[in-house]
Amino acid sequence: MLRGLDISNMLIIDRLELAFEPGLNVLTGETGAGKSILLDALGFVLGWRGRADLVRQGADQGEVTAWFDLPAGHPAVAVLEDAGLPVGEELILRRVNTADGRKTAWVNDRRCSGEVLRALSETLVELHGQHDDRGLLNPRGHRAILDAFAGNDVQRTKVRKAWATLGTARKTAAQAATARDAIKAEEEYLRHAVAELDQLDPQEGEEATLDTRRRLMQGAEKIRSDVVNAYELLGQGGAETTLGDALRWLDGVADKAEGTLEAPMAALNRAMVELDEAMSGVTDAIETMSFNPIDLEETEERLFAIRALARKHEVAPDDLAGFASTLRSKLEALDAGEAEQAALEAAVREAQSAYDKAAETLSMSRQKAARQLDTAVTAELAPLKMERAVFSTQITASDPGADGIDEVSFTVATNPGAPAGPLGKIASGGELSRFLLALKVCLTQGQEGLSLIFDEIDRGVGGATADAVGRRLSDLAQGGQVLVVTHSPQVAALGTHHWRVEKAVRKGVTTSTVMPLSAPERVDEVARMLSGDVITDAARAAAEALLAG
Structure with a gap:
C-alpha cells in the first residue's frame, strides 16, 4: 500500500x-x-x-x-x-x-x-x-491478460520450454540433414580418396626417412670402395698386424729394459683398443652401404608416391595420415547418417508431441478462464449502469508459437442486438471507461x-x-x-x-x-466541480447532499 x-x-x-x-x-x-x-x-x-x-x-x-x-x-x-x-x-x-x-x-x-x-x-x-499501460485496448496484450486472470504462469512456462525444445530439435535435425546432404554430394570422391590413402598408408615422418635413405643409397656406390680400402689397411695385414707385431717384439725384451718399455707398451695397448673401435665403426658403415639396387628403386617409388598424393590433396606429406582420418570420419558420418537422422527426426516428433500436449492444456485453461472472465465482467457491468452490455473473450486458433496456439481478443456489444466488435472501437468514451473499470476490478481480485x-x-x-x-x-x-x-x-x-x-x-x-x-473545504471543492468558479448556494447544497451520500 x-x-x-x-x-x-x-x-x-x-x-x-x-x-x-x-x-x-x-x-x-x-x-x-x-x-x-x-x-x-x-x-x-x-x-x-x-x-x-x-x-x-x-x-x-x-x-x-x-x-x-x-x-x-x-x-x-x-x-x-x-x-x-x-x-x-x-x-x-x-x-x-x-x-x-x-x-x-x-x-x-x-x-x-x-x-x-x-x-x-x-x-x-x-x-x-x-493511455492504459496494461494493454487493455491493445488486442496483442489480451492473451497475457487472460493468462494473468487464469493464473496460467506454470502452463505458459511449460509451453515456452516445450517450444524452445522443439525449435532446438528442429534446428539440430535440419543442420544434420544439410551436413549429410553435403557429404553425400562428395561421396564418390571420398570413397576413392580414402581407398587410395588406405592403400598407400603414409605415416607421419615417413617422407623425411625415405628421402634420407634414398640419398644414402645413391651416394653409397661412390664411397663404399674407399671405405673398404680403409678397412683393409686397418685390419689383418695392415695396421692391426703391424701394431700386434710391434707389441710382441717389445714384450719379448721388456724384462731386460729395466722398465723403460712399460709406457710405450701401454700406449700400444690403448692404440689397439681404439683401432678395434675404429674397425667396428667402419664395418657398420660398410654394411649400411651394402644394399640391393631394388631397395633403391622401391624407396624412390614410395617417396614419389607420397609426394604426388600430398600435391594432389594440397597437404604436406606429413599431414596425409591426418587428412585420411578426416575423410574417413566423413564417410563414417555418412554411413551412420541414416540412423542418426532417424533418431533426430524421432526427437523432433517427441518434442512436437510434448509441445502439442502443453499447448492444448494451456488452451483448455484459457477456454475455461475466458468463460469465467466474461461472467465476472458482466457481473461488474450491472452496477455500472451497463446491464445490457455484453462482454466476450474470443479465442481463435493461431500459428503455434512460444505463447501457444491461441489468439485472444476482447469484444463488446453495448446494446442487445448490436454487433460485437473490438473493445477500443465499439465503446464510446464513457462506455469504454466503465468496461475498463470492470476489467480492472476482475483482473486485480x-x-x-x-x-x-x-x-x-x-x-x-x-x-x-x-x-x-x-x-x-x-x-x-x-x-x-x-x-x-x-x-x-x-x-x-x-x-x-x-x-x-x-x-x-x-x-x-x-x-x-x-x-x-477538511470537511468544509470538501464541500466547497465539490460545489466548484458542480457549478464552476462561482460557487452558488445551490451548488453548495448539492455538494453537501452528495457528500452525505
Whole structure:
C-alpha cells in the first residue's frame, strides 16, 4: 500500500509531500493544475518509461521518493530477495533525475536498476490512465491478460520450454540433414580418396626417412670402395698386424729394459683398443652401404608416391595420415547418417508431441478462464449502469508459437442486438471507461497489497452513471487502497480522503501544490466541480447532499 510521496523539483512542482491512506483517495482540481504530474512523478520513481523532461526548469536535478507498507508475504519481498536488496516492513523507493537526463535509483538506500524498480512496481501499483499501460485496448496484450486472470504462469512456462525444445530439435535435425546432404554430394570422391590413402598408408615422418635413405643409397656406390680400402689397411695385414707385431717384439725384451718399455707398451695397448673401435665403426658403415639396387628403386617409388598424393590433396606429406582420418570420419558420418537422422527426426516428433500436449492444456485453461472472465465482467457491468452490455473473450486458433496456439481478443456489444466488435472501437468514451473499470476490478481480485490508481476513469460519464462508477471504486477500495484523479463531483464525494491540486504563478514561476481538504473545504471543492468558479448556494447544497451520500 502506498503511504507517501515526496516530490522535489519535478515539472512544475517545487516541493511536495503527500501522505496517502487506505480506502478511496481522490485528487481533484482544475484542468492543467497538475493532477497528472503526480502520476508522472509516481511512474518515475517506479521506473516506468515516460516523458524525459521531468526536471523543473532551472533546477539541477529532480527527485521523487515513495514509501509503501510491505507486510510479510507481499510479492515484492521475492523481488527484493532476488535482487539482493534489504527487506523490511517498509519499502522506500527513491529516484533522482539530473538536468542532463541521468537517472539513479535506490531501494531501501541501496542502489538498484530501473529493471528492479519496474519489477517491484508490478507488485505494488496497478494504473489505468488515459493511455492504459496494461494493454487493455491493445488486442496483442489480451492473451497475457487472460493468462494473468487464469493464473496460467506454470502452463505458459511449460509451453515456452516445450517450444524452445522443439525449435532446438528442429534446428539440430535440419543442420544434420544439410551436413549429410553435403557429404553425400562428395561421396564418390571420398570413397576413392580414402581407398587410395588406405592403400598407400603414409605415416607421419615417413617422407623425411625415405628421402634420407634414398640419398644414402645413391651416394653409397661412390664411397663404399674407399671405405673398404680403409678397412683393409686397418685390419689383418695392415695396421692391426703391424701394431700386434710391434707389441710382441717389445714384450719379448721388456724384462731386460729395466722398465723403460712399460709406457710405450701401454700406449700400444690403448692404440689397439681404439683401432678395434675404429674397425667396428667402419664395418657398420660398410654394411649400411651394402644394399640391393631394388631397395633403391622401391624407396624412390614410395617417396614419389607420397609426394604426388600430398600435391594432389594440397597437404604436406606429413599431414596425409591426418587428412585420411578426416575423410574417413566423413564417410563414417555418412554411413551412420541414416540412423542418426532417424533418431533426430524421432526427437523432433517427441518434442512436437510434448509441445502439442502443453499447448492444448494451456488452451483448455484459457477456454475455461475466458468463460469465467466474461461472467465476472458482466457481473461488474450491472452496477455500472451497463446491464445490457455484453462482454466476450474470443479465442481463435493461431500459428503455434512460444505463447501457444491461441489468439485472444476482447469484444463488446453495448446494446442487445448490436454487433460485437473490438473493445477500443465499439465503446464510446464513457462506455469504454466503465468496461475498463470492470476489467480492472476482475483482473486485480485476489492481489493483496496492491494500490489501484485510476486517472480520470470517469471521463465521458456523469449523473447517475458517474455515481455508479464512484460507488464501484468505493467498494473496490474497501480493505485496500484506490487513488483516483477525477473531474466528477459524484466520484469525488465518495472519497474517504480528498486532495485538491492547485496551480499558481508567483514571481513569474508556475508551481503546483496539493492540499488535503477538511470537511468544509470538501464541500466547497465539490460545489466548484458542480457549478464552476462561482460557487452558488445551490451548488453548495448539492455538494453537501452528495457528500452525505
